[in-house]
Amino acid sequence: MANTPFMRPLTHLDRLEAESIFIIREVAAQFRNPVILYSIGKDSSVLLHLALKAFRPARLTFPVLHIDTTWKFREMIEFRDRIAKRHGLDLIVHINEEGLRQGISPLTHGSAVHTDIMKTAAVKQALDRGGFDAALGGARRDEEKSRAKERVFSVRSAEHRWDPRNQRPELWNIYNGRISRGESVRVFPLSNWTEIDIWEYIERENIEVVPLYFAKERPVVERDGTLIMVDDDRLQLAPGECAAMRSVRFRTLGCYPLTGAIPSRAATVREIIDEMRAATTSERQGRLIDGDRSGSMERKKQEGYF
Amino acid sequence: MEPAEKSLLRFITCGSVDDGKSTLIGRLLYDSRLVLEDQLAALERDSRRHGTTGGELDLALLLDGLEAEREQAITIDVAYRFFATRKRKFIVADTPGHIQYTRNMATGASTASLAVVLVDVRKGVLTQTRRHATVLSLLGVRAVVLAVNKMDLVAYERARFEAIAEEFRAFAGRLGIAGIAAIPLSALQGDNVTSRSPRMPWYEGPALLPYLETVGVDADPPGGAFRLPVQWVNRTGPDFRGYAGLIARGEVRPGDPVVAQPSGLASRIARIVFDNADLAVAAAGQAVMVTLADDIDLGRGDVLCAPEDPPAATDQVAATLIWMHDEPMLPGRRYLARVGTAEAIAQITELKHKINVDLLEHQAAKILGLNEIGFCNLSFDRPLALDPYKNCRDTGSFILVDRITNLTVAAGMVAFSLRRAANIVWQPLAIDKRRRSEIKGQRPCILWFTGLSGSGKSTIANLVEMQLAALGRHTYLLDGDNVRHGLNRDLGFTDADRVENVRRVAETARLMVDAGLIVLVSFISPFRGERRMARELMEEGEFFEIHVDTPLEICEARDRKGLYRRARLGQIANFTGISSPYEPPEAADYVIDGSDGDPEGAARMLVGELRQRGFIL
Ligand SMILES: Nc1nc2c(ncn2[C@@H]2O[C@H](COP(=O)(O)OP(=O)(O)O)[C@@H](O)[C@H]2O)c(=O)[nH]1
Numbered sequence: 001m002a003n004t005p006f007m008r009p010l011t012h013l014d015r016l017e018a019e020s021i022f023i024i025r026e027v028a029a030q031f032r033n034p035v036i037l038y039s040i041g042k043d044s045s046v047l048l049h050l051a052l053k054a055f056r057p058a059r060l061t062f063p064v065l066h067i068d069t070t071w072k073f074r075e076m077i078e079f080r081d082r083i084a085k086r087h088g089l090d091l092i093v094h095i096n097e098e099g100l101r102q103g104i105s106p107l108t109h110g111s112a113v114h115t116d117i118m119k120t121a122a123v124k125q126a127l128d129r130g131g132f133d134a135a136l137g138g139a140r141r142d143e144e145k146s147r148a149k150e151r152v153f154s155v156r157s158a159e160h161r162w163d164p165r166n167q168r169p170e171l172w173n174i175y176n177g178r179i180s181r182g183e184s185v186r187v188f189p190l191s192n193w194t195e196i197d198i199w200e201y202i203e204r205e206n207i208e209v210v211p212l213y214f215a216k217e218r219p220v221v222e223r224d225g226t227l228i229m230v231d232d233d234r235l236q237l238a239p240g241e242c243a244a245m246r247s248v249r250f251r252t253l254g255c256y257p258l259t260g261a262i263p264s265r266a267a268t269v270r271e272i273i274d275e276m277r278a279a280t281t282s283e284r285q286g287r288l289i290d291g292d293r294s295g296s297m298e299r300k301k302q303e304g305y306f
Numbered sequence: 307m308e309p310a311e312k313s314l315l316r317f318i319t320c321g322s323v324d325d326g327k328s329t330l331i332g333r334l335l336y337d338s339r340l341v342l343e344d345q346l347a348a349l350e351r352d353s354r355r356h357g358t359t360g361g362e363l364d365l366a367l368l369l370d371g372l373e374a375e376r377e378q379a380i381t382i383d384v385a386y387r388f389f390a391t392r393k394r395k396f397i398v399a400d401t402p403g404h405i406q407y408t409r410n411m412a413t414g415a416s417t418a419s420l421a422v423v424l425v426d427v428r429k430g431v432l433t434q435t436r437r438h439a440t441v442l443s444l445l446g447v448r449a450v451v452l453a454v455n456k457m458d459l460v461a462y463e464r465a466r467f468e469a470i471a472e473e474f475r476a477f478a479g480r481l482g483i484a485g486i487a488a489i490p491l492s493a494l495q496g497d498n499v500t501s502r503s504p505r506m507p508w509y510e511g512p513a514l515l516p517y518l519e520t521v522g523v524d525a526d527p528p529g530g531a532f533r534l535p536v537q538w539v540n541r542t543g544p545d546f547r548g549y550a551g552l553i554a555r556g557e558v559r560p561g562d563p564v565v566a567q568p569s570g571l572a573s574r575i576a577r578i579v580f581d582n583a584d585l586a587v588a589a590a591g592q593a594v595m596v597t598l599a600d601d602i603d604l605g606r607g608d609v610l611c612a613p614e615d616p617p618a619a620t621d622q623v624a625a626t627l628i629w630m631h632d633e634p635m636l637p638g639r640r641y642l643a644r645v646g647t648a649e650a651i652a653q654i655t656e657l658k659h660k661i662n663v664d665l666l667e668h669q670a671a672k673i674l675g676l677n678e679i680g681f682c683n684l685s686f687d688r689p690l691a692l693d694p695y696k697n698c699r700d701t702g703s704f705i706l707v708d709r710i711t712n713l714t715v716a717a718g719m720v721a722f723s724l725r726r727a728a729n730i731v732w733q734p735l736a737i738d739k740r741r742r743s744e745i746k747g748q749r750p751c752i753l754w755f756t757g758l759s760g761s762g763k764s765t766i767a768n769l770v771e772m773q774l775a776a777l778g779r780h781t782y783l784l785d786g787d788n789v790r791h792g793l794n795r796d797l798g799f800t801d802a803d804r805v806e807n808v809r810r811v812a813e814t815a816r817l818m819v820d821a822g823l824i825v826l827v828s829f830i831s832p833f834r835g836e837r838r839m840a841r842e843l844m845e846e847g848e849f850f851e852i853h854v855d856t857p858l859e860i861c862e863a864r865d866r867k868g869l870y871r872r873a874r875l876g877q878i879a880n881f882t883g884i885s886s887p888y889e890p891p892e893a894a895d896y897v898i899d900g901s902d903g904d905p906e907g908a909a910r911m912l913v914g915e916l917r918q919r920g921f922i923l
Contacts, residue, residue, distance in 0.1 A: 005586035007557060012314035012395040014592070021593040022537065022552045029538045029606055029647070053581045054550075054593070058542045141386050148385040148400075168714040169383060169409060169630050171416040172703045173552065174644050178712040192397055194388045 013201050020047075020189040021054040022173060023152060027134050027187055028055070028062075030177035034134040034187075035092075037123070038064045040076045041253045042209050043138030043190060045083075046198055049207050050189065051136070052087060062136070063090040065126055069118035070095060071106055071255035073231050079210045094126035106257045107235065114255070124160045127184065134177070136187045142194040152191050158182030195251075196276055203269040212250045213272065215264040219243035226260035312390065315523045318399040318414040318447070320407075321424030322434040326455040329364075330424065330493035331387055331400060334515065337500045338389045383410040393519045407434075408441055408663065408677040409630045412717055415445035416703070419525035420518070422451045423474075427460050427490070431473045433664050439474070440663045443481035444626055444679065444719065446696055449521060450478060451487050453514065457506065458492040464508045480666070487521075489514050526590070526698055531615035532556035532564070533693070533701050535646040536608045540595055548579055548595035549604060551647070554700035556612060557589040558596070566602060567609045567691035568619030574599040607648030609691035609701060617693040617701050620723035621686045626661075626695075627654070628679050631708070631715035635674040636805040639835050640842070641706040641715065643686060650686040651842075652706060657682050672802040674716075683724065695719035710834055742822035746780050749921045750819040752844060753912065756831045756891065757854035758883045759869055760861035762900035766854060767828040769909035774824060777913075779922055782818055783826045784811055799880040805836055812840035819848060824921065832888045852912070853891045856900035858883050 010018075027034045036051060038044045052060050066080060084091040096104075099117040106114040127135060141147050153175045156162055168176050177185055190198075202209060220227045221235075221243050228235070230243045235257055237243065248261035249272075266275040321327040387398040399414030401407070415421065421442050425435055442450060452474050460466045471488035478486055489498055490509055497503035498513045511517075533554040540548035558564075562575045576597045578585040588594045596610065604610075609617055629635050635654060643652035660671035661679040674680045695702030706716040743750050753770065755763040767783055774781050790797070794810055797803040808831050818825045831837050841849045861883065862870040873881035880886040891897075896915070898908045916922050 005559065007587055007589045009313065010589075010591050012312045012390075015314045018552060018591055018593040025538045025550055025593070026647075055540065056582050057546060057548070057579065058540045142388050148387065149383065166713070167383070169413045169717070170714075171413050171705060171717045172699060173417075174646070174703065174705050176644060176705060176707055176712070176714045178642070178707055180712060192386065192388070194390070194395075196390070197395070 013197065013204060016193055016197060017050065017053075017201070019173070019192065020050045023175065023187065023189040024051050024054040024136065026175050026177070027136060030175070031134040031185070033130070033132050034062050034136065035127070035130060035132040036062050036064045037135050037137045038066045038080070038091075039138065039253075040066065040072070040080050040210060041138070042198055042202065042213060043140065043193075045207055045209050046193075046201055047136065047138040047190060048083070048087075048089075049205060060087070060089070063092050063130070065092045065094065065130070065132075065135075067119055067122045067126060068093050068095045069114070069122070069255050070100060071114075071118070071234075071257060073210075073212055073229070073253065073256045073259075075212050076210055076253060083208070092126070092130065094122055094129075096122035096125060105234070106255055111258050114258075127160065132184060133179065134185045134187055136189060138190050139188050140193050140195070140198075141191050150188065150191065152188055153177055154186045154188070155179060156184050156186060160184070196273065199269060199273050199276065203273065210253060212253060214267050215247050215249040215271075216267070217245045218248050218261065220246050220248055220261055227262070228259075229256055229261055231256040312393060312395050313523055314395050314397070315420065315518060315521070316397045316399070316418050316525075317420040317422060317518070318401065318411070318418040318442075319422045319424065320401060320411055320414075320438040320442075321455075322426075322429075322432060325424040325426045325429075326493045327400070327424050330422075330453065330455065330491075330499070331398060333493050333496060333499050334396075334398075335387065335389050337496065337515070338391055384414045391515065391519055396518065407437065408628060408679065411438065411441045412445055412628045412630075415442055415447050416699075416717070417525075418445075418447055419523060420449040420451065420521060421447045422453050422514075424453045424455050425470055425474070427454050427456050427466050427470065430470050431477065435474070436477060436666070437663045439478050439481055439483065440661075440666060443478075443483050444628075444661075446525065446699060446719070448483065448525075448527070449485040449487075450483050451489060451514065451517065453493075454488065454490045455493055457490045457497060458495050462490070462497075462503075462505045464490075464506075467509075487511065487517055489517065524590075526555055527696075530555040530698055531612035532558050532562070532610075533612075533617065533698060534558070534594075534596065534610040535648075535691075535701060536604060536606055536610065537647045539605055546597065547601075548597055549610065550593070550595045551610075552593045552700070553588060553590050554609075554646075555590050555698045557587060559587050560584075563613050564598070564610045565613045565616050566604050567611060567616050568689040569603065569608065570619065571602040571604070572613060573602050607646070607690075609646070611691070617691040617698075618723035619689045619691055621689045622655075622683065622724040623686075623692060624658075624681065624683055624721045624724060625704075625718045626679060626721060627674065627682050627706075628717045629674040629676060629715065630717060631713060632676050633708075633715070634676075634801060635680070635716060636802050636835075637672070637682075638805045638809045638839075640709065640839050642709050643684075643704050643706055643718075645686075645690050645692065645704040646701055648690050650688050650690055652684050652686050652704075655683045655685050672800065681721070684718070692720050692723060694722055708835075709838070739820050739822065742820075746822045747923065748779055748822070748824060750822050750824060751848045751850065751916075751921050752815050752819060752825045752827060752840075753850050753852055754815075754831070754837065754840060755826070755828045755852045755854055756837060756894075757900060758856060758858060758861045758888055759830055759881075760864045760866060761854040761856035762905055763828040763830075763854045766898065766900070766905045766908050766912075767826045769905055770912050771826055773909055773913045774916075774922070777922060779824055780822070781824045781826060783828065784815060786811075786829045799886070801833075801880075801886075804833065808833075808836040808840060812836075812843050815840070816843045819844065824916070830882050830888070832882045832886065834889045834891065837891065850895040851891055851893075852896045852898060853894035854898050854900040855890070860901045 096118050104114055104117045151170050219230045221241055247265055249264045250261055266272045319327050385400045387400055389396050399418055401410040401414045423438050454467050454470050467490040475486055490506055491498040497505055500515045501513050534551045536549045537551040540550055560575050565572050576599045578588050579595045637654045637657050641652050643650050658681045659668040662669055693701040702720040704718045705714050708715050755767050757763050764785055771781050771783050794807050797807050815825045815827055872878050873884040882888050
């Protein structure tokens, strides 16, 4: 037949997208009460985009959970609320109230304690409270050496611990989501994506991300060789220290006092991709949490941090 | 070239310890400029401290030491690495070469369409190399690159390379691996890795990376008929019912006729929907949603396929099993099978042989241990849509899951359907269980006594039977000892034999229940899995598990038959409680304390329960 439509070959983004959508639908089919962990960053934005795509024309039925440490960039929170409204998301915002009362802050208690209480403990609280049996997250295997072996379906005990000795082998695209009472599964649909895949996909799909990813003049101070943005007046300047306006952007987003900016002029997705191709440092360099102690991600994971 | 035009190749690397695998992967990452400044600084530091290259950059250190994990007893299996060139993105499954190689390699190979097998040119084709090739062929990896490494150590000598390539081709050929590319290289020096090396002008083939950039990316043979395993059904409003899934094979267009397996119901594709748009065509590797022209009964686990070449609808297959758990596979035990998106209860009905991966030989076996590979017959509790694995991975593969721990214990690849499902029809019987039980004026059931040897099972069971006889009830007592003299005379005390022992007794008990009897079974039956199997053979509410719970010390002190003493002396192997485990029931229907010296009372209680529940009047 002259007008039989033919397939164009699938690209790497087509394949990654299909794999992720398959995984997200498996969660819908295998679990009773799943939730999406939404950190507002670029990976979460891609994850959310894929989840919406996976179910259309049906609506996304999973609630979306954001753990608010109260130290996120203000632009992140605005962005979160705007996106939730646009897609009609069932957004759950959880704050560790106990930690808040104790006045836990990354500035006075350091990144490790802050992350432990306001993030790791908070995730557990929120998952317990919601009774969620599956939590989807945007972690990727290329982020860090120790993640290279992480499963797509990662079983956690009732205490949310990850038992490295009891990992299930994962073959083909068969995911074993069977759990006993109280256990839950963390699911990572973006396991096989790299940072550059994420940006290429954001470009291809025209996905909106927090403007902090794009270079702009912002007030920053330099501390221990890291550029910290002065996002509100909780960041007290030392005597003699002063915020200077510099053209910077962020490769990852978290709590503003713990997230280093990089000097950049890349103001569009295309420019970010070009800059990355020429880049010479890895994504996690700007994250202060990793520097604390070597092997710290592995430890955090066992304790239930994402 | 536009980045979005890249294709994706998944491959696996295999090699023995020290063949240079990590260095090769490190080299690919490094040469494709994926190693960044901060990582490079760390690498230089580490190379000086731990490097094996005399202070030069040790690229192997870029990869997280799988060795280190072994020390920490973390489940070692597969690490995934990523790199990209202008033409392709690569996902590399990196598996450690030694311990647990079968399980790990199988996991890595299951998603790979190509394998890079490393050989140290000084060592040549080793036993390990043959194992790798065997596992690759079982997992259906049809394209293999034989990377003959460390050519720098033999002065790039052509003859050494060619001898190895020839030997490997001969072996792999026997396994049915046809697409072999042999490449001489030096991972350390970078010869023939990203570009042809001037040091081996005699080699006329491509360097490794250019080869990987151009080889075909599909795992299944080309040209197969359409398959869509239904993953999830999307019901949006009364008019839309979308069947979502990842197309496993072939292409599909609106209007195409399709058949749903295993039901055999036919329809036509109405629409192919993705993200609110209609597609004119979709193919293998795409996660789409389709709607059908007719309203047919279809759900998760069913497979939509081309009517001219559908998968078999079968409940019995022959398959290769790779055992992945410390606890061995026991024929007769029931496992949960995940077959694509379908779920069923599976039983290994026969282990035909074990495959010795070193010698490519078949060996007789009764059980399969960790990392062993066996060829088995399996039966499922319902018909499933299945293809031979070699024709289609997604509809020919399955995993087995332990139903108590939920762990994945095995990976399976369908060889062929036994097609017995269609042939055996139950002989319909005119007089049924209900009729027989009416004649007897009782409802049949099973009282299954489990507990340690000497716990008092038989004593209590005997008393129950006597009391029921006094009430004029028709019973039968199946006792472990007695059965071993007759029906199960051929069975020993290995785990495999114990499973078969219980299976036969359970089947016998079931026939007796069908005959209308109240059946008492007095059986150590140490494993939860088998007791559960027995329970599942019966109808709901017909099976009562009674745990005669007597502490080991007391059983041992009684020792009426002198068995414990002999077991302690090592004269009886596999003795429950001493040298073989007893798994106590987690939710027995009744727990009887067998140490308190009132078996009469226990028996009265059980008879009272039977009356209460309406089994006897
Ligand atoms: N070698 C071996 N023989 C056993 C084992 N358990 C039971 N037997 C034999 O199997 C028979 C059944 O014992 P059992 O059902 O425990 O008796 P009860 O608990 O006293 O009713 C005994 O006669 C023993 O000879 C065992 O674990 N190993």
